[in-house]
Amino acid sequence: MSVTEQRPPAGEPQQPDTAREELHDRIAADSLTTRRDYLRLVATVSGGLAAGGIGVAAGVLHRHGDSEGAPEPKRIADGLPPGRSIAFRYPGEDDRAVAVRLGDGTLVGYSAVCTHLACGVLWREDRGSEGQLYCPCHEGVFDPRTGEVTAGPPPRPLPKVLVVEERDGSVWAVGATRSGETVRDAFCRQFGEDRPQTAARLGCPGTSPGATDGGGPGATEKGRRP
Numbered sequence: 008m009s010v011t012e013q014r015p016p017a018g019e020p021q022q023p024d025t026a027r028e029e030l031h032d033r034i035a036a037d038s039l040t041t042r043r044d045y046l047r048l049v050a051t052v053s054g055g056l057a058a059g060g061i062g063v064a065a066g067v068l069h070r071h072g073d074s075e076g077a078p079e080p081k082r083i084a085d086g087l088p089p090g091r092s093i094a095f096r097y098p099g100e101d102d103r104a105v106a107v108r109l110g111d112g113t114l115v116g117y118s119a120v121c122t123h124l125a126c127g128v129l130w131r132e133d134r135g136s137e138g139q140l141y142c143p144c145h146e147g148v149f150d151p152r153t154g155e156v157t158a159g160p161p162p163r164p165l166p167k168v169l170v171v172e173e174r175d176g177s178v179w180a181v182g183a184t185r186s187g188e189t190v191r192d193a194f195c196r197q198f199g200e201d202r203p204q205t206a207a208r209l210g211c212p213g214t215s216p217g218a219t220d221g222g223g224p225g226a227t228e229k230g231r232r233p
């Protein structure tokens with residue numbers, strides 16, 4: 008069975024327009040990376056720290072509109088084989104998300120809330136050349152590699168959730184960025200004020216090569232797992 012474990016959208020109550028918009032905004036987070044890209048970024052940011060870098064990433068990637076700081080890293084699976092998906096909740100317990108291991112091993116994560124009318128988005132391995140993220144309510148289809156809309160009425164790409172794999176094969180959700188924002192831009196946004204030295208190393212706009220890092224919130228490792 009290739010379909011995710013998400014509940015079918017047909018049974019979900021209709022959302023009033025206002026609530027629906029709030030739901031859209033709340034989950035308007037956007038991040039995606041392959042494991043290789045993530046490790047490269049973490050290595051850059053933390054000076055070679057790869058294992059254990061989950062806490063570093065989680066300490067700098069904030070969810071859109073989240074005024075309470077970065078979300079905690081969350082273990083979502085012991086492992087995820089190619090072609091399979093896992094449904095989970097992240098960053099909050101009301102935030103439906105889905106992680107997928109594509110056929111070539113790439114690990115991706117998205118909000119599972121359709122950007123059209125907030126139905127649940129499902130992973131369908133049997134659709135398209137390498138599977139699709141599919142919304143059955145109005146035949147919305149999203150590219151599994153980018154989250155971009157490829158068919159149907161959804162007006163915006165599927166928000167993304169940063170998912171990474173540890174050396175033991177476990178899969179973690181570690182953060183999210185704003186809608187349309189790249190992972191690097193998310194780092195720069197956070198490091199710009201709190202970690203100027205690191206931001207300079209990343210080539211973030213407006214940074215100075217001679218800057219030194221302080222002890223701001225971006226310097227913490229909030230969420231480091233035990």
Ligand code: FES
Nearest residue numbers: 121123124142147
């Ligand atoms: Fe997803 Fe309409 S709610 S396509």
